[in-house]
Amino acid sequence: xxxxxxxxxxxxxxxxxxxxxALDNVSFTVNKGEFIAVVGPxxxxxxxxxxxxxxxxxxxxxxxYVEDTDVYSLDxxxxxxxxxxQIGLIYQFYNLIPVLTxxxxxxxxxxxxxxxxxxGHFKDIVNKxxxxxxxxxxxxxxxxxxxxxxxxxxxxxxxxxxxxxDEPTGNLDSKNSSEIISLLKMFNKTLNQTLIxxxxxERIALQADRILTIEDGRITKDEVIRR
Amino acid sequence: MMxxxxxxxxxxxxxxxxxxxxxxxxxxNKTAGMIFLIAFLLTVVISIIFTLWRYRQIxxxxxxxxxxxxxEYSVDIRDNxxxxxxxxxxxxxxxxxxxxxxxxxxxxxxxxxxxxxxxISHQLKTPVTSMYVMVDLLNNEDxxxxxxxxxxRNIRSQLERLQWLVTSLLKLxxxxxxxxxxxxxxxxxxxxxxxxxxxxxxxMEIKNQTLEILGDGNTELIGDFxxxxxxxxxxxxxxxxxxxxxxxxxxxxxxxxxxxIINIYDNGEGxxxxxxxxxxxxxxxxxxxxKDSIGIGLAMSKSIIESQGGTIDVKSEVGEGTVFSLKFYKxxx
Numbered sequence: 001x002x003x004x005x006x007x008x009x010x011x012x013x014x015x016x017x018x019x020x021x022a023l024d025n026v027s028f029t030v031n032k033g034e035f036i037a038v039v040g041p042x043x044x045x046x047x048x049x050x051x052x053x054x055x056x057x058x059x060x061x062x063x064x065y066v067e068d069t070d071v072y073s074l075d076x077x078x079x080x081x082x083x084x085x086q087i088g089l090i091y092q093f094y095n096l097i098p099v100l101t102x103x104x105x106x107x108x109x110x111x112x113x114x115x116x117x118x119x120g121h122f123k124d125i126v127n128k129x130x131x132x133x134x135x136x137x138x139x140x141x142x143x144x145x146x147x148x149x150x151x152x153x154x155x156x157x158x159x160x161x162x163x164x165x166d167e168p169t170g171n172l173d174s175k176n177s178s179e180i181i182s183l184l185k186m187f188n189k190t191l192n193q194t195l196i197x198x199x200x201x202e203r204i205a206l207q208a209d210r211i212l213t214i215e216d217g218r219i220t221k222d223e224v225i226r227r
Numbered sequence: 228m229m230x231x232x233x234x235x236x237x238x239x240x241x242x243x244x245x246x247x248x249x250x251x252x253x254x255x256n257k258t259a260g261m262i263f264l265i266a267f268l269l270t271v272v273i274s275i276i277f278t279l280w281r282y283r284q285i286x287x288x289x290x291x292x293x294x295x296x297x298x299e300y301s302v303d304i305r306d307n308x309x310x311x312x313x314x315x316x317x318x319x320x321x322x323x324x325x326x327x328x329x330x331x332x333x334x335x336x337x338x339x340x341x342x343x344x345x346x347i348s349h350q351l352k353t354p355v356t357s358m359y360v361m362v363d364l365l366n367n368e369d370x371x372x373x374x375x376x377x378x379x380r381n382i383r384s385q386l387e388r389l390q391w392l393v394t395s396l397l398k399l400x401x402x403x404x405x406x407x408x409x410x411x412x413x414x415x416x417x418x419x420x421x422x423x424x425x426x427x428x429x430x431m432e433i434k435n436q437t438l439e440i441l442g443d444g445n446t447e448l449i450g451d452f453x454x455x456x457x458x459x460x461x462x463x464x465x466x467x468x469x470x471x472x473x474x475x476x477x478x479x480x481x482x483x484x485x486x487x488i489i490n491i492y493d494n495g496e497g498x499x500x501x502x503x504x505x506x507x508x509x510x511x512x513x514x515x516x517x518k519d520s521i522g523i524g525l526a527m528s529k530s531i532i533e534s535q536g537g538t539i540d541v542k543s544e545v546g547e548g549t550v551f552s553l554k555f556y557k558x559x560x
Contacts, residue, residue: 001328032328067324068303078307085307085317113314127558130485159321179485182538186556189538192328206542225504 003161003194004030004053009062011048011217022048023059024217030162033192035185037199037208045217046198047166053196054164055083067161084109088155090165094147096139096154103135106153117157125153129183145176152183156193163187165197169204181207234278241271284312288319300327346510350392350521354385395523398457399509402530409451409535416446416480416489423460427467434472442480448487448555450535458531461524462491462551468517469549470495485557492550498543506541 011023022045030036040046051057053064055071064071066086074082096105106126110117126132129149139147148168155163165184169177181204188195197208205211206225213221229235245267253260291304300323304316361378364370401407420440431438448455466476470493480489498506502513509526516522532539536556543549 001324001331032324067320068301069305074307081307081309081313082305114309114311115314128556130558132558161324175483179483182486182554182556186536186538186554189533190536207540 001032002029003032003034003067005063005065006053007063007065009049009052009064010060011045011052011057012060021217023052026062026214026217026219028212028219028222030194030196032194033188035188035195035197035207035209036212037197037205037210038212038214039199039202039205040214042200044214046214048217049214050164050166050196050198053162054087054089055079056089081113084112085158086161088158088160088163090148090151090155090163090168092167092170094139094144094151094171096147096150098139101136101138102131102142102150105139105150106157108154109158113158121159122157125156128186129153143176144172145179148172148176148180149183152180152187156187156191159191161194163193163195165195167198167200169199169201177201177204231282237278238271241274245270281312288316292319295323295326298330300324300330343509347392347396350510351389354389358382358385392521392523395521395527399523399527399530402527402534407454407534409454411449412452413447413449414452414455415444416442416448416487417444419448419452419456419459420478420480420489422452423456423463425460427460427463430464430467431476434467434470434474436467436470436472436474436476439475439477440479441477443482446480446482446487448482448489449557450537450555454531455535458528459489459491459553461528462553465524466491466493466495466549466551468520469493469498469515487555487557489553489555490550491553492548494548497545497547497549498541499545503541503543507539 006029007027009023009026010021013020013022024045026045026049038046038049048057052059053066055064058072066082069082069086071079071082097108100108104111106122107117123132126135129152131146131149131153134142134146139150142150148171152168155165163184168184169180172180184195184197185207187193197204199205209225211221211223211225212219213223229238249260249263249267252263288304291302294302303320305320306313306316361382365375365378417440424438428438463476463478470476475494477492478489479492480487482488496515498513499515502511505511506513507525507529508522510522511526512520512522529539532553532555538554540552540554541549542552
């Protein structure tokens with residue numbers, strides 16, 4: 001089942017002679033449950049692509065459909081709500097709220113929606129992430145790997161249609177990196193969670209089901225590794 | 228709207244309270260009474276409109292659910308607005324997506340099952356046919372003893388293979404049907420590996436392969452000892468079969484706070500890029516498969532590991548070797 005469709009996506013920064021084409025007519029589709037790695041040299045447009053998929057940056061032209069919703073036809077308010085409910089984002093530097101506890105950080109997307117988490121679902125996620133005994137800690141009392149696990153929890157709590165990760169291990173040592181990737185992969189398999197990960201690391205890319213290579217804003221390779 | 232009991236009670240009680248209030252105010256002051264009456268009527272009208280609107284939304288949702296029940300999954304009712312109704316629509320949509328996905332999986336399963344049955348029949352038919360031929364030949368009284376013994380040996384090995392196939396299929400179907408209760412014991416990896424190797428040391432010795440086991444003896448995982456043994460030993464068996472005489476088989480294990488990992492590796496012939504995505508598929512035979520291979524061992528390992536919430540992965544380089552990585556997660560249980 002198709003969960004994401006990108007059609008002729010372009011993003012141009014600047015105007016006239018100084019214009020930079022970050023994305024140039026990018027099109028692809030993603031099925032539910034796929035684990036996709038996006039690789040490419042720095043400045044190739046990977047992060048721009050991820051930001052546009054996540055609804056945090058607007059494209060110059062082209063369309064993004066998440067579960068058949070034309071994301072950029074929504075107005076500002078609706079887009080924010082859409083993002084909150086359908087997209088889970090994981091960043092390189094975690095972006096946790098420093099004054100909120102682990103528990104509050106994970107619940108944040110639901111709190112914004114005025115909802116309470118289902119206790120079973122919350123407990124399940126926290127156990128899998130190995131955070132059950134850290135719920136009342138603040139982010140600065142945790143190691144980098146633990147903080148990234150919190151941000152995975154925050155991305156998962158809403159059962160998003162799409163989980164996007166931008167260099168999720170870029171700031172971690174190799175042991176923590178492989179833990180984070182293993183967790184992402186486990187959620188991908190057990191919850192059939194669709195996952196798109198941007199990475200520099202070839203070892204991480206090889207864990208994915210499919211690798212998209214981006215160079216100069218274009219997709220130059222689309223390889224299926226396993227299914 | 229009025230057929231809903233709670234609404235009848237609501238309107239009757241509102242009406243009574245306001246009526247009593249109105250009469251009381253009227254008795255005190257006529258003008259105030261008039262103003263109160265108008266306010267009273269407006270309140271009733273507005274609450275009727277709001278309640279109607281809300282019930283209309285609920286009616287729409289139930290129509291929508293009917294369409295889903297009819298198999299129409301493509302309707303999107305999400306409106307990305309704030310508030311409980313919008314959240315409800317969103318949650319209903321998510322459930323619909325899951326249902327749709329399951330329906331598709333079921334369809335795929337049906338096709339898979341049909342294919343699997345034809346594969347199984349084929350696997351059963353070939354040895355049965357050859358045994359028929361040999362039994363007919365054995366019937367011949369002039370057959371020299373030497374030949375007779377050879378046929379008997381042959382029949383025996385075919386029967387063993389059939390037995391193995393049938394037992395494996397039974398186990399697989401049990402796992403698939405969810406009829407297996409996987410235990411959740413603490414297992415010492417070292418013991419698990421020793422048990423898994425029990426029947427494999429001899430074939431390894433015949434092929435003159437060396438075995439290395441690396442890891443802390445206290446490493447544990449949580450799972451079912453016997454089933455996990457089966458999974459591990461199928462993988463090691465596969466490594467032995469696809470590694471040349473004098474090659475090396477290795478097992479390495481370690482534990483992090485989140486999971487236990489077992490790597491099983493060899494320096495054998497490796498798996499080609501073309502075959503790699505499919506090696507865990509049931510009845511899949513790679514180009515370099517053993518001639519007696521059925522394509523069920525690795526599929527079973529995968530089913531066992533995934534049923535316990537674990538993952539299995541493979542990396543391979545043709546001519547250099549293969550690594551299978553098994554991960555067992557702690558928080559899953």
